[in-house]
Amino acid sequence: MTVRIDNLRIHFYGVQGSGSVFPSKAEREEARFYADLQLLEKLYAEFQERENQQGQLECSVEELFGGPPGRKTLKEMRGRFELTEQRVYGGWTTCIRIETSDGYDIVLDCGSGFRNCAQDITDKWGDSDERHLYIFGSHAHFDHTEGFDQAAVCFDPRNNVHVLGNYHYLKALDQNLGIFSEKAGMDLKGIQTPLNYELMPANFDSTEIRDLSQKESILNDPVVGQYHDIREPFRLGKTVIQAFEVFHPDPCLGYRIEHNGKVFVYCTDHELRRGDTDDHPLQIASMEAEKVVREQSSNADVLYRDGQFLQVEYDGLQGVGTPIGVSRKDWGHSCVEDVMEMAEACNVKHTYIGHHDPNRTWVERNWIDETLARRSEQTGLKFELAKAETIIDL
Ligand SMILES: [Zn+2]
Ligand SMILES: [Zn+2]
DSSP states (O other), X not given: OOOOOSSEEEEEEEOBSSSOBOOOHHHHHHHHHHHHHHHHHHHHHHHHHTBOTTSOBOSOHHXXXXXXXXXXXHHHHHHHHTXXXXXXXXXXXXXXXXXXXXSOXXXXXXXXXXXXXXXXXXXXXXXXXXXXXXXXXXXXXXXXXXXXXXXXXXXXTTOEEEEEEOXXXXXXXXXXXXXXXXXXXXXXXXXXXXXXXXXXXXXXXXXXXXXXXXXXXXOOOTTOSXXXXXXXXXXXXXXXXXEEEEXXXXXXXXXXXXXXXXXXXXXXXXXXXXXXXXXXXXXXXXXXXXXXHHHHHTTOSEEEEEOOBOHHHHTTSSOSSSSOOOOOTTSXXXXXXXXXXXXXXXXXXXXXXXXXXXXXXXXXXXXXXXXXXXXXXXXXXXXXXXXXXXXXXX
16 A cells, blocks of 8 residues: 655665674674574563463463464564564665655755665556656765666666766766766776666666856767756745755765755765864865755754764774774865764754775674763664665655
8 A cells, every 4th residue: 555645755775984884694694693682572572461470371282372373473572572673784885766746856966775665666556657767866985876787667668767867967867887878988898797777678868967167168068968057946836946966075965855845855965074274175175065964954854964973983093883083184084973973063953974994893783872862862863773664754
């Protein structure tokens, strides 16, 4: 049964930074151990309540467990004991899908999460005649483009895949696949993937988002189908999408997405730079971008923002997942502490901190998330680590 979408439905398919990461065997065993221990403790406590004075039980095994072994009994037991699920922090690299109340399908970035995302979109489309997907890219890095050639939407000639982003985003896809230029831009044909536009029958078009007041930079480039001025919002039905530049420092876009007054801000791979004087050129660029991020995030309902490092890790006093530190300045990512400060200053109702470092252990992910939960209780604004497979209805 499909549930009605009031305004926007946001689905996190990939929230992992830099590369796909799943818990190791040892981490899975550890999580299972705690889940089993939790169950044992709860069963023990419940059975203990039923003991008579001699410490004997006077009921059947079936009564104790609430039914015969099977799916139904297990489901009821889970509900009764409120057993916590293992949280899925990492997994696939960045991909977020948005469905709008008026039927548009929007995707933010095509990391490895795009494969599952595209499968869900093709399932939804079925044999429908309306087959338009709008992809808004942040930047060209591999963890934001790597899922493109694995996505089912690219292999059906009835599908229309509209890709919007900065020049580097469009170029990154085209130089591997030639989907926009149909050859001319395919500098890397066959090097990173066996696929190319000849094997991908969907209809692709590209829109470069740029500052069109800078007229000299518009080239007759076969990678770019059309241009959209970054100073203007892009409209899809009732949804208004405003792009803005962040500091990565390679060109990178964030997006503010508004629908019926509900606001979702997507800001991945942005660094609030630390540690240099205010007149350092990169520091100035970072601070200017941060100012824009704050303006765009003001009073947002939901913010997804990159917080790859803790401050001690950024400063190189401690490593990520290892005690040996290395400075993370100019790696292009922000600190968790700065994201929280920013979200509070901007009165963001719910902040999801994503782009997890690939070396972040599962124990640390749990610990950071629990710290954020405590901060939420203190401030009344919600903070959490982004988890794959989260669905948010706005
Ligand atoms: Zn990234
Ligand atoms: Zn990046």
